[in-house]
Amino acid sequence: MSADALPRRPGMLWLLRPKLRTRLNRARTDEGRYFKAGLLGFVGLFFWALIFMVIFRMLLYFRNTQGIGDLLAGKLLGLAFLTFLMILVLSNVITSLSTFFLADDLELVVASPVDSLKVYAARLAETIVDSSWMVALLAVPLLVAYGVIYAADWRFYALAVGTMVPFLVVPAVLGTAATLVLVNIFPARRTRDLLALVGLFSAAAVVALFRFLRPERLVRPEEFRSLVDFVTVLRTPTSPWLPSEWASHGLMSYLNGAFQPFPFLFLWSTAAALFVLGGWLHVRYFDTGFTRAQEGSERRQGRVRSMLLDRLLAGARPSTRGLVAKEIRVFFRDTTQWSQLILLGVLVAVYVYNITVLPLYTGEKVSFFLINVVSFLNLGLAGFVVAAIAARFVFPAMSLEGRMIWLLRSSPLKVRTLFWAKYWVGTIPLLLVALPLIILTNLALKASPFILVLTTITMVGITFAITALALGFGALYPNFETENVAEIPTSFGGLLFMMAATLYLGGVVVLEAWPVYLFLVSRLHQGEARVSVIPLVLGLAGALVLTVLATALPLRSGVRQVRNLEA
Secondary structure: OOOOOOOOOOOHHHHHHHHHHHHHHHHHHOOOHHHHHHHHHHHHHHHHHHHHHHHHHHHHHHHOOOOOHHHHHHHHHHHHHHHHHHHHHHHHHHHHHHHHHHOOOHHHHHHOOOOHHHHHHHHHHHHHHHHHHHHHHHHHHHHHHHHHHOOOOHHHHHHHHHHHHHHHHHHHHHHHHHHHHHHHHOOHHHHHHHHHHHHHHHHHHHHHHHHHHOHHHHHOHHHOOOHHHHHHHHOOOOOOOOHHHHHHHHHHHHHOOOOOHHHHHHHHHHHHHHHHHHHHHHHHHHHHHHHHHOOOOOOOOOHHHHHHHHHHOOOOOHHHHHHHHHHHHHHHHOHHHHOHHHHHHHHHHHHHHHHHOOOOOOOHHHHHHHHHHHHHHHHHHHHHHHHHHHHHHOHHHOHHHOOHHHHHHHOOOOHHHHHHHHHHHHHHHHHHHHHHHHHHHHHHHOOOHHHHHHHHHHHHHHHHHHHHHHHHHHHHOOOOOOOOHHHOOOOHHHHHHHHHHHHHHHHHHHHHHHHHHHHHHHHHHHOOOOOOHHHHHHHHHHHHHHHHHHHHHHHHHHHHHHHOOOO
């Protein structure tokens, strides 16, 4: 038999073709594909333009600073790439666990006559796309702003693309290698528990790095004893071993007119070497790790949690108790879900600290005005934080039912009961995050009692409304066939939810801004802060009506959508 007659072995594209065709077919058969594409394009361009304008204004300010302008621009680019690198490493560790060991199609792929290196390349490409697409999109306006400010030609943009490719490959290979080592030591189901520790240490590293940088000092150069100290701070943390340093140094050298190809070549050679090393590790240890990944997870009784739930829900119906217990068990059973609470807590602490260090004390009356303005506007920022958390944990609630939704739909259980169980399971934890967030920041800023009470009451209503919006939009745009929970909030429905939540938050802030403005103006002009009753009643009434509509309409629409599913 000749060589041409031998059957060709499947390659990397053959492995990627099913998922590519699945996504293309879904896009083609979607009735609202043009509307979704137009809306996604509009929102994407809006955020690109917003990020571009912010970076552009910062770089324009840096360029007008004599002597240290290029250093400040290089510092900003280095910090951006360093942040991207940390996000990519953690994201690839989590994503590669699903793509390499827990995906539903892995049994067919492993049993097929495909070379192991091609399987590794295909799964690595899938991991890079799933974990790095957001970073790649954020890098576009950042690098374009640098190109515009420095009047770069087309070669800079080609160099930027050539820099981003290996920069995305390096953390992907490192993340998959770390996951491979963990799965060979522990079963893949247990490795999810280890990811909680990874999230904890990553969060601690982010906080330590943020405090080490102390970026607020960069806007107050007078605190430094000399220009040498200021330049030293600008150059830290720099390490010749970080890919983020190679990327930023190579791009900045081209923008400054003295291009140094060594960082660019070093980045590519490192990515290639790591790819070869990752392929060798895959061939050597993947079979053992995949075998261990088929082991079942250990059953946990959770007696203390069950007893506590029985006491809290003693007066509820048996169906309600069962649904609430199921929601809580499902949440804590998936370590990739609850482990993110660690990172969330650290980020909230950083958020509160940043609010407290704002330079607002410039005079008695002016400070009173600024403090209360920041405290009131913090209502919108805290609400956006709550919306982001709801998008991650509440919005996927209906999609996580998977095919079980048809079993629940055909059972005697009322759809309204299912919705209310999910609603309260999502609302109470969000209240435990939202209320301390708004109260602690107001107390730290020493806001007036009126602002403290107003923002606290408003935050309670915002939490109820945002939970309803997340659950309602999650029912209107479900994804019952996903393998990765992290993909659900980034879907079209998740985008609509965030847009609706942002519009709702803006409406509440605008309605309550009138009485707050009159309250602060009376203090500035009369020396005594007085609350105007009529504007306050009208503003609160408008915010209440908007909150009721934002709560009732999504829940009603979601219940109707689930009822219309074929049993």
